[in-house]
Amino acid sequence: xxxxxxxxxxxxxxxxxxxxxxxxxxxxxxxxxxxxxxxxxxxxxxxxxxxxxxxxxxxxxxxxxxxxxxxxxxxxxxxxxxxxxxxxxxxxxxxxxxxxxxxxxxxxxxxxxxxxxxxxxxxxxxxxxxxxxxxxxxxxxxxxxxxxxxxxxxxxxxxx
Amino acid sequence: xxxxxxxxxxxxxxxxxxxxxxxxxxxxxxxxxxxxxxxxxxxxxxxxxxxxxxxxxxxxxxxxxxxxxxxxxxxxxxxxxxxxxxxxxxxxxxxxxxxxxxxxxxxxxxxxxxxxxxxxxxxxxxxxxxxxxxxxxxxxxx
Numbered sequence: 001x002x003x004x005x006x007x008x009x010x011x012x013x014x015x016x017x018x019x020x021x022x023x024x025x026x027x028x029x030x031x032x033x034x035x036x037x038x039x040x041x042x043x044x045x046x047x048x049x050x051x052x053x054x055x056x057x058x059x060x061x062x063x064x065x066x067x068x069x070x071x072x073x074x075x076x077x078x079x080x081x082x083x084x085x086x087x088x089x090x091x092x093x094x095x096x097x098x099x100x101x102x103x104x105x106x107x108x109x110x111x112x113x114x115x116x117x118x119x120x121x122x123x124x125x126x127x128x129x130x131x132x133x134x135x136x137x138x139x140x141x142x143x144x145x146x147x148x149x150x151x152x153x154x155x156x157x158x159x160x
Numbered sequence: 161x162x163x164x165x166x167x168x169x170x171x172x173x174x175x176x177x178x179x180x181x182x183x184x185x186x187x188x189x190x191x192x193x194x195x196x197x198x199x200x201x202x203x204x205x206x207x208x209x210x211x212x213x214x215x216x217x218x219x220x221x222x223x224x225x226x227x228x229x230x231x232x233x234x235x236x237x238x239x240x241x242x243x244x245x246x247x248x249x250x251x252x253x254x255x256x257x258x259x260x261x262x263x264x265x266x267x268x269x270x271x272x273x274x275x276x277x278x279x280x281x282x283x284x285x286x287x288x289x290x291x292x293x294x295x296x297x298x299x300x301x302x
Contacts, residue, residue: 007240056229058236071240073233078224081204082233085221088205089234092162092219093248095241 006068015074016050018104023061025147032144111135173253174220178209227252
């Protein structure tokens with residue numbers, strides 16, 4: 001059986017927090033069985049490092065062990081609609097089966113929203129980042145759950 | 161080639177632009193197939209409108225407030241899926257009328273939102289196409 005390599009896009013509000021953590025989990029850059037430390041999170045590319053000019057840009061994160069390419073994207077508050085847009089465009093190009101778009105915004109808690117707003121929008125690294133990191137750790141297990149679902153879907157989708 | 165007219169919603173300025181491109185205008189009537197569809201059902205992906213004489217397929221797409229952001233994502237996606245710029249063209253289309261429709265779409269159905277929306281669509285359709293011909297000329301060769 002021919003193995004199909006997928007493009008997996010995790011998207012959230014700014015493409016800087018929940019989608020980046022999800023991508024890092026997918027790529028096994030952080031362990032899923034324990035909460036990541038501040039240093040581990042800050043070592044992930046793009047984590048709390050994007051600005052307004054990055055909205056809409058699909059940024060490459062890495063390749064997983066199956067050869068699938070993993071990306072992140074910030075789409076403001078557009079929610080699940082962005083999944084429909086991306087999948088719809090892939091469909092008209094005849095490549096719907098090669099793409100998985102994953103909305104991470106619904107896994108974001110208020111601490112992440114507040115911390116992300118202060119840190120990215122207002123430029124207040126302190127107190128924004130500590131609040132954000134606390135929120136990320138609180139949301140970590142739901143993100144693990146989301147990524148595990150996507151990894152199973154990618155295995156089925158790639159024909160493995 | 162696929163051509164996507166990207167509007168705030170897929171059924172006003174973008175739809176008129178697509179019709180101008182396909183030489184289906186002047187017409188003051190909305191296409192029957194789209195007239196009765198609930199607004200929210202139209203926001204889920206590209207809508208196929210028709211093909212031109214060269215076989216280019218024309219679509220409309222609703223991108224919400226930030227069209228530049230959606231356009232950028234689609235162009236990035238095109239590159240990620242290894243298509244050339246000539247395989248997929250995205251053109252943003254925006255008029256004030258689309259914003260009005262967007263606001264009306266937020267009126268809940270029990271307050272008459274659906275009827276207001278359908279009425280606004282019919283009224284706006286009659287005026288918007290005049291301002292879009294110049295834009296379509298950018299996409300349409302010759």
